């Protein structure tokens with residue numbers, strides 16, 4: 073048996089535009105794709121429930137004979153090397169702090185034993201260390217980062233999907249990774265919402281470019297409209313590469329693509345920020361916020377998680393998340409603002425809930441998003457910018473269609489009242505069959521009072 077190259081797969085579950093796979097195939101040796109579920113290494117940031125569901129389907133759909141194992145990555149790599157005589161290991165670089173530490177150690181150990189190791193780019197367009205300010209330091213503000221990102225793009229060419237790959241005939245057994253929920257099986261809404269495969273990602277990108285790209289800048293804030301790409305879970309697990317996306321955009325005229333390109337750059341920026349601020353998922357990056365008087369309020373946290381706050385657009389968002397594993401960006405911002413400002417609950421509680429329930433849960437994007445919302449992060453929204461959930465609902469879901477979809481008990485309320493059922497006249501509620509406090513909750517906080525309380529806490533924090 074010719075010694076194979078081990079292709080250690082992580083969040084790069086695709087065959088197209090895959091530098092590590094491309095190099096492995098080009099070597100002419102048989103390729104042994106290996107996936108290791110190593111929860112202990114990721115610790116608190118092990119894939120959450122929804123991301124595990126996604127991972128299961130991504131592995132099933134991957135057009136490679138992947139060997140699946142569970143356990144300590146270094147031990148399993150050793151076993152596979154021992155059993156097959158492999159003398160080379162390739163992988164795509166990851167940028168989560170725990171992953172960087174683990175990869176470094178494994179690389180050093182394998183090299184010390186004479187195994188050839190090479191790591192490749194592919195997760196982001198520009199690697200987190202590839203863009204720097206003139207003084208050599210990392211960026212802290214998005215706009216100048218984006219300028220440099222854009223000017224460095226050039227004409228992108230993707231690697232083709234290899235044909236006629238020689239897969240290793242290793243005869244090793246798979247572990248059962250048990251990634252799907254069983255008792256209870258809560259994944260029905262996920263199954264209805266997603267088709268998980270590399271082909272589905274390509275089709276989604278094509279459909280987005282043809283049908284929604286032109287109106288993206290205008291529609292991207294309206295959750296009832298199919299105005300965004302919903303490519304985030306595909307990007308997170310690597311079913312599509314950011315280069316494939318930007319190369320596709322380069323096939324249409326520049327002025328149509330600016331707003332969308334910017335979002336892809338935000339994703340690179342998040343990886344840049346996490347790489348240079350490894351504490352970002354745990355600690356507020358702005359001075360003072362760790363001393364902010366965050367509230368420990370399990371009951372209200374639960375009401376928020378379950379979409380029972382009495383603020384319809386917040387509840388719609390939280391229920392969309394629970395049912396489909398996804399939440400629209402505008403609604404992520406306003407549910408996040410509600411948790412951190414109206415309820416004054418620590419952004420980390422929101423981050424952890426999103427980590428467990430999002431199919432696109434991504435440590436860089438999620439922790440940057442939460443610190444942005446809370447006002448504690450890099451280039452963040454100022455804390456005193458507190459969204460009014462009723463006004464946000466009226467502005468971004470003017471007909472109430474998004475609320476009607478996810479909060480069916482309010483479906484018969486007219487648009488005028490759908491974002492403020494607590495203010496609606498009794499006869500309007502009667503006709504819509506809404507019984508406040510029974511069929512739908514009364515607001516769990518008064519917005520004006522909560523806003524003043526949060527602003528006062530913020531002023532005290534600044535003063536101390």
Ligand SMILES: Cc1cc2nc3c(=O)[nH]c(=O)nc-3n(C[C@H](O)[C@H](O)[C@H](O)COP(=O)(O)OP(=O)(O)OC[C@H]3O[C@@H](n4cnc5c(N)ncnc54)[C@H](O)[C@@H]3O)c2cc1C
Pocket residue numbers: 292300301302303304305307308335336338339340342399400401402404405408426430432433434435437438439441442445
């Ligand atoms: C509190 C909070 C938590 C978030 N958590 C995550 C997360 O865990 N995983 C995740 O992928 N995104 C996260 N985001 C960013 C953003 O909400 C999602 O990327 C976006 O909603 C995904 O939908 P889409 O693919 O339709 O986006 P589109 O609007 O179609 O954008 C295309 C792609 O650009 C990237 N992108 C868009 N907006 C952002 C952003 N603000 N920051 C970084 N990248 C962005 C994503 O990869 C996205 O798929 C979070 C945002 C907030 C405010």
